[in-house]
Amino acid sequence: MEKITHFLAGSQRQLINFVRIGIFIVMAWIGGLKAFQYEADGIIPFVANSPVMSFMLNKKVSDADNYKLHKNKEGEVVPENIEWHKANGTYVFSYGLGTVIVVLGILVLLGIWFPKIGIWGGMLTFGMSIVTLSFLITTPETWVPNLGGTDFGFPYLSAAGRLVIKDIIMMGAGLVVASESAKRIMSRRQAAE
Structure with a gap:
């Protein structure tokens, strides 16, 4: 156990870089x-x-009946639903969101070599996770619906809810990598004095 303790204590920077790679x-x-x-x-x-x-979508989809009528199951191709999503702006929004998420991942990864960029990447990851976790409050699909069983609503997370709740880990990881980047910047400043 002593060897493992020394290894872990001496490997913190490398392990935080592993977190960056994971993010x-x-x-x-x-x-x-x-x-x-x-x-x-x-x-x-x-x-x-x-x-x-x-507000980034073209139609008022907050009406539950509207978007629920046009949901496709994963892998399902219903041409009418796809046309609705095209008119709604779903795909354009998704492309933009995907681009932002990939850029955040790149910023976090660059923190291995560039700590100032790493701070931004970590803090933006933290912020993104707050938005994602807000879905637990705003999205009914994150909770098991009342379909006659005894286990529904809070605290019974649906598959969507279980996906969202894991962002607590991403939130913490974002803060850890930002903190380590800030520590390196401060160490460099102190060494230069």
């Missing part, structure tokens, strides 16, 4: 998937119910 992989992958129809269709309940994002 980058998640963001590049998820952001990249936003360019595909099934992923764009899948984010519509979150976007339509979000006071932060719903």
Whole structure:
């Protein structure tokens, strides 16, 4: 146990870089998937119910009956629904969101070599996670619906809710990488004095 303790204590910078690489992989992958129809269709309940994002869509989709009538299951191709999403701006929004997410991942990754960029990447990751976690409040699909069972509503997370709640980890990771970047900047300043 002593060797493991010494290894972990002496490897903190490398392990934080591993966190950066992990954030980058998640963001590049998820952001990249936003360019595909099934992923764009899948984010519509979150976007339509979000006071932060719903205004970016072309139609008033906050009306539950509207977007729910045009949801595609993952992998499903219903031409009428796809046309509705095109007119709604779902795909354009998804492309833009995906681009932002990939850029945030790149900023976090660049923090390995450029601590000032790393601070920005980490803090923006933290901010993005706050928006994502707000979906637990704004999106009904994050909770198990009342379909006759005894386990529904709070605290019973649906698959969408379980996906969202994991952003607490991303939030903490963003702060950790930002903190480590700030520490390197301060160390450099002190060494220069």
